[in-house]
Amino acid sequence: MKIVLLPGLDGTGKLFTPLIEELDISNEIQIINYDTQKKQSYQELFNYVIEKLPSNDFILVAESFSGFIAYQIGLKKLDNLKHIVLVATFLQNPRPILLKFIPSSYIFSLSIPKIVIKGFFLGFSTNNKTVELFREVIKTVSHEVLYFRLHEIKNLKLVKDKITIPMTYIQANNDQLVLKRSLKDWKNISNTLKVYHIDGKHFILQSNPKQCAKIIKQIISKQ
DSSP states (O other), X not given: OEEEEEOOTTOSSGGGHHHHHHHOOGGGEEXXXXXXXXXXXXXXXXXXXXXXXXXSOEEEEEEGGGHHHHHHHHHTOOTTEEEEEEESOOSSOXXXXXXXXXXXXXXXXXXXXXXXXXXXXXXXXSOHHHHHHHHHHHHHSOHHHHHHHHXXXXXXXXXXXXXXXXXXXXXXXXXXSSOTTHHHXXXXXXXXXEEEEESSOSOHHHHSHXXXXXXXXXXXXXX
16 A cells, blocks of 8 residues: 655655654555756645555645645545544644744745754754754745645645545644644544544654654554
């Protein structure tokens, strides 16, 4: 069973490294990364991703920014898509007030202190190796592209079409970017949604990869 990974806001897929190490089945993993220098709308990214999906059976793991893309794929009812795993993600703007106060791409050019990365994104128990990975990955993506993706998030409208494919939602208990109310939107479009609550910040695949990998392995074992 192939695992297809869709990345968060950075779009590189490099932040999946801690999860992949825990899954220990790298030959069955496909990361669909996004262009780091090109602005692409959600619709353009969906068109890009759908062409990259495997022809054999797979489960789709979508992190944060990519949740809406996973939703669009789920509506296609692909025969070989067996399960969708949603990680700390949303179907509409999760923090309208917070995003309103990010006026330009300039913010992404600033160096982020380690204490802010741990306190806001990863959690204080996260090892320094993962913190440095986070820093390095953000530097590789155009500031304008990151800001454009935030703009895409701000423009998301609530959807109502239901998905029949089995889905799992992994929620970070201490997520300060995607609040718990976002989960309600997913419950409204799925009658099969199973929810796991894991201790950690928004970047839960990076801060608690062992628990996340365990959930994904369990899903694969039932296919």
